[in-house]
Amino acid sequence: MLTIGFVVFDDFQVMGMAALSAFEMANLVLGRPAYRVHVLSEQGGPVRNSLGFAIDTAAFGEDFFDTTVTIGSLRVKPSTPGLLAYLRDAAVASRRVAGICTGAYVLAEAGLLDGRRATTHWNHARNLQRLYPAVKVEEDRIFSVDGNVWTSAGMTAGIDLAMALVEDDFGAEVAKAVARKLVVYLRRPGGQSQFSALLDLEPRSDRVRRALVHAKENLRDELSVEELAAAANLSPRQFSRLFRQETGQTPAKAVEHLRLEAARVMMEEGRHPMDVIARETGFADRERMRRAFLRAYGQPPQMIRRAVEAGRASALE
Known part of the structure; x- marks a missing residue:
């Protein structure tokens, strides 16, 4: 024992x-x-x-x-x-x-x-x-x-x-x-950020929150403004205006942040090739994912993965 x-x-x-x-x-x-x-x-x-x-x-x-x-x-x-x-x-x-x-x-x-x-x-x-x-x-x-x-x-x-x-x-x-x-998320990887993209956005209305949850649960989809607006039960024009008012971001930028967060989690798990991560998180291909990582973090996903692997190896020493 x-x-x-x-x-x-x-x-x-x-x-x-x-x-x-x-x-x-x-x-x-x-x-x-x-x-x-x-x-x-x-x-x-x-x-x-x-x-x-x-x-x-x-x-x-x-x-x-x-x-x-x-x-x-x-x-x-x-x-x-x-x-x-x-x-x-x-x-x-x-x-x-x-x-x-x-x-x-x-x-x-x-x-x-x-x-x-x-x-x-x-x-x-x-x-x-x-x-x-x-x-x-x-x-x-x-x-x-x-x-x-x-x-x-x-x-x-x-x-x-x-x-x-x-x-x-x-x-x-x-x-x-x-x-x-x-009834919790299976052990979040140690390197996952303490901040959640959903928490950072902090929408005030249930409609915008519902659209964001829909996006997080369907990252593999295209997630057009029309699809998110339908999840919020609003017209695309109403939704875009309300979304920016409540989050300070466009729907496209918010979806990218959700995809980046999900991609980092998959990298932390260390079980998936980059092509699979890009596909499962909706980036479609590695190059599109690489450009998004450079915009958000100033470094490509390969460098983040290497840092994770180095930290894991250090922990085992």
Whole structure:
């Protein structure tokens, strides 16, 4: 059985606890107690979270765990010497250590991220880099792995990190089954942006939102203005005017952003040739996709794929 030590401290961010569900569901999928979770704190006993209620914890002891995970807090503050000492020992004794959201600050404060790649919530990433210049902060990743140290972005990204840990232990099929039980997208790749194209567009009306969802679900199609207008139950002229008013973009530009996001996800998965990615995301051919990547990111898709592969190889070293 694999043991998970889940480290909390006063005012820890309650959403981080959601990551525990991935290990619970893995036990159900596997039909046996594959994981045992222990919630820990420096002193033990009740520890209050960001919503003000407390959970019971066990005190740090001499025992360590296969994986030690630290949750962050909404307001970053200095850690106690006892917490930092425990994490330094855990980094040696545990197979993996991880930080969810601003838990990366705690790992950095303990010196565990020096010279390593790491990520955190986008709103805290630049401050993390300023405070700990020895850390190679990747500020727009869902999660990051460098050796035996794992870090994730904020909020729901902790679930992505936990499912990645499950996949690391028991393979992709188990992780898929866990994702289905959690009713979440199968583990977003670590390098996927913390920002969603749909969230960036932020349409106000249900009609425009409905058209965007239709586009995202049918990227292989041509997705003309007429088709999107029909999904919104508007005339093409009404739709184009309303779309620009609400998003600041033309429908064509918004569709391109959705296609770029989907193409990057497929590149992160690492299983598909460029021709297949271009076809499945509606670019039709590699050259059209290449031009879109140059406009959006200033580099061709091949360079992005090479960076992903290099990061994956580094994580395995």
